Amino acid sequence: MKARQNGRGSNDAPHVCEGDGLSGRFLAKLVLLNVRASETRYGMTVVAARSSEWMRPVTSQEPASAIIEIDRVSQVFQTSARKDHLALSDISLTIEEGAFVSILGPSGCGKSTLLYIVGGFVSPTSGMAKIKGHAITGPGPDRGPVFQEFALFPWKTVLGNVMYGPRQQGVRAAEAEAQSRALIEMVGLKGYENFYPKELSGGMKQRVALARTLAYHPEVLLMDEPFGALDAHTRTRLQNDLLTIWERDRKTVLFVTHSVDEAVFLSDKVIMMSKSPGRIRQVIDIDLPRPRRRNELLLDPRYQKYVVDIERMFDDSDEAGPAL
Amino acid sequence: MTSSAAMAKRAAPVFACIGLLAMWQVASLVLKNDSFPTAIEAIRAVPSILGDKESLINIFASLRRMATGFGAAMLVSIPLGLLMGRSAAVAAFFNPLLMVIYPVPKAALMPIIMLWLGVGDLTKTLVIFLGVSLPVIYHSFQGAKAVQEKMLWSGAAMGLSPLQRLVRIVLPAALPEILTGCRTGLVLALITMITSEMIARQSGAGNILFNALDMGQYDTVFAMIIIVGAMGICLDAIFERVRARLVRWSEPQFDIPLSFS
Ligand SMILES: Nc1ncnc2c1ncn2[C@@H]1O[C@H](COP(=O)(O)OP(=O)(O)OP(=O)(O)O)[C@@H](O)[C@H]1O
Ligand SMILES: [Mg+2]
Numbered sequence: 001m002k003a004r005q006n007g008r009g010s011n012d013a014p015h016v017c018e019g020d021g022l023s024g025r026f027l028a029k030l031v032l033l034n035v036r037a038s039e040t041r042y043g044m045t046v047v048a049a050r051s052s053e054w055m056r057p058v059t060s061q062e063p064a065s066a067i068i069e070i071d072r073v074s075q076v077f078q079t080s081a082r083k084d085h086l087a088l089s090d091i092s093l094t095i096e097e098g099a100f101v102s103i104l105g106p107s108g109c110g111k112s113t114l115l116y117i118v119g120g121f122v123s124p125t126s127g128m129a130k131i132k133g134h135a136i137t138g139p140g141p142d143r144g145p146v147f148q149e150f151a152l153f154p155w156k157t158v159l160g161n162v163m164y165g166p167r168q169q170g171v172r173a174a175e176a177e178a179q180s181r182a183l184i185e186m187v188g189l190k191g192y193e194n195f196y197p198k199e200l201s202g203g204m205k206q207r208v209a210l211a212r213t214l215a216y217h218p219e220v221l222l223m224d225e226p227f228g229a230l231d232a233h234t235r236t237r238l239q240n241d242l243l244t245i246w247e248r249d250r251k252t253v254l255f256v257t258h259s260v261d262e263a264v265f266l267s268d269k270v271i272m273m274s275k276s277p278g279r280i281r282q283v284i285d286i287d288l289p290r291p292r293r294r295n296e297l298l299l300d301p302r303y304q305k306y307v308v309d310i311e312r313m314f315d316d317s318d319e320a321g322p323a324l
Numbered sequence: 325m326t327s328s329a330a331m332a333k334r335a336a337p338v339f340a341c342i343g344l345l346a347m348w349q350v351a352s353l354v355l356k357n358d359s360f361p362t363a364i365e366a367i368r369a370v371p372s373i374l375g376d377k378e379s380l381i382n383i384f385a386s387l388r389r390m391a392t393g394f395g396a397a398m399l400v401s402i403p404l405g406l407l408m409g410r411s412a413a414v415a416a417f418f419n420p421l422l423m424v425i426y427p428v429p430k431a432a433l434m435p436i437i438m439l440w441l442g443v444g445d446l447t448k449t450l451v452i453f454l455g456v457s458l459p460v461i462y463h464s465f466q467g468a469k470a471v472q473e474k475m476l477w478s479g480a481a482m483g484l485s486p487l488q489r490l491v492r493i494v495l496p497a498a499l500p501e502i503l504t505g506c507r508t509g510l511v512l513a514l515i516t517m518i519t520s521e522m523i524a525r526q527s528g529a530g531n532i533l534f535n536a537l538d539m540g541q542y543d544t545v546f547a548m549i550i551i552v553g554a555m556g557i558c559l560d561a562i563f564e565r566v567r568a569r570l571v572r573w574s575e576p577q578f579d580i581p582l583s584f585s
Binding site for chain 1: 427464472474475476478480481482483484496497499569571573
């Protein structure tokens with residue numbers, strides 16, 4: 001698998017983490033918690049499979065397998081003026097298991113809509129999306145969304161929000177709480193367990209939203225401009241934190257963003273979309289070593305070239321704009 | 325907020341009551357009308373009513389009907405309002421119906437209901453139920469409609485069924501709005517309770533009041549007004565405390581209007 005081969009020798013050794021909210025120890029603890037949870041939930045026979053899946057070494061040689069397939073998806077919206085608006089046109093896309101894929105494009109090109117279709121929140125006008133070969137017909141715990149609007153449950157505390165998913169999945173209260181506390185610590189919110197969302201800043205809410213989704217172990221993370229509303233500093237921190245988490249357990253991530261830097265920094269693959277109608281313009285493989293460290297990467301000419309090239313492509317599309 | 329300012333805030337309603345009673349006292353002394361006893365005379369008549377077993381039975385009967393009507397209204401109206409807020413089809417079905425019922429004074433329906441159900445508890449409870457229902461339905465509807473769609477999506481991704489989403493996401497998310505409706509409903513319950521007893525006289529606080537009026541016992545009439553008013557204020561204050569506690573997570577602390585907390 002491409003992403004894994006890229007992770008040259010980073011294997012199982014705990015990384016020294018950049019994100020100040022994170023520590024390898026907590027992550028390791030979390031992995032243990034998860035294994036223990038699956039033991040009690042599924043009995044011994046299943047444990048082996050699950051825990052090995054979770055701990056699978058980064059260098060595993062199995063062939064890259066598609067986890068999400070989007071097949072000729074189009075989406076038409078009825079606008080209030082009763083005109084049909086083609087938001088997505090004939091999108092086909094395959095996402096490999098464990099890959100970090102960013103969707104980049106101008107505002108209104110249908111990035112969110114595409115993410116909602118994969119999430120099962122919106123059903124496409126034509127075409128179909130599949131996960132692991134099964135048609136997506138609705139939302140499910142295998143796909144965890146993180147919305148730009150946070151969408152936290154305001155009547156629940158930070159802990160209550162994070163525990164919600166595991167509790168819904170039938171994890172016992174004590175276990176769910178232990179796991180959730182570890183996750184909250186991991187996203188750097190230790191001490192805020194009993195705060196209500198209204199008492200948190202935007203960046204903190206975004207961390208809670210991420211922890212809440214990670215808590216129920218979705219196989220695919222669907223993130224819609226999760227850091228869009230944050231200040232530059234918090235944004236950088238959260239990008240580092242997200243990378244650290246991802247480099248640990250290699251979930252498949254579909255990440256919508258406006259920012260070219262962010263897309264190149266985080267992704268294995270960047271999907272560039274163009275506007276009206278929303279189409280895939282280009283798919284760019286980002287061949288940069290992992291684990292990625294911000295300070296090294298910013299100086300890396302290959303990183304700089306990716307950013308400049310992608311930005312240039314956007315400028316070209318702006319010039320070609322009226323013709324579309 | 326300093327503690328003396330907090331004290332002043334707590335004491336404000338008490339001062340308002342005293343001020344009102346003082347104005348009443350002065351007005352009745354100036355007007356010297358037989359049918360307008362002074363505040364002091366009226367207050368003096370309160371213990372004799374509350375000490376009388378017959379009166380107490382009447383007042384409790386009133387309160388029981390009010391509680392039943394109010395409780396039944398909440399049980400029906402909250403789910404209905406929430407469903408209307410989340411389903412366009414349910415809203416389209418009930419909206420015209422409610423629009424017709426809304427402006428009709430519920431007490432005006434009493435003669436018809438009496439004709440069908442008699443003058444007993446059932447009729448009065450039903451009228452209270454009708455009086456309470458509309459604001460509760462309306463506020464539940466508004467609350468449910470305003471629930472952020474992404475919140476429901478988050479729940480769906482966690483595996484909540486549509487019914488679970490209604491109970492475990494829409495209901496708590498709309499709770500502040502629902503409780504605002506319930507608070508209005510509680511005051512309306514008291515009003516319709518008295519009105520219903522005025523129309524179908526048989527028992528209850530309203531019955532004591534209007535019997536006294538017929539017999540020209542004006543101090544008893546005004547004493548009953550004080551008792552009913554005090555009941556209303558107490559119920560509202562208790563409800564407000566419960567409400568504030570339930571939705572602490574939602575509200576900025578200082579803008580609770582009309583509260584005695
Ligand atoms: N529910 C809807 N009804 C009608 N039109 C919609 C709806 N949702 C999206 N659209 C339209 O579809 C297009 C794509 O919307 P979408 O939200 O997916 O864009 P986006 O790429 O996520 O934009 P942004 O970067 O600003 O978030 C827009 O033109 C929008 O007006
Ligand atoms: Mg969007």
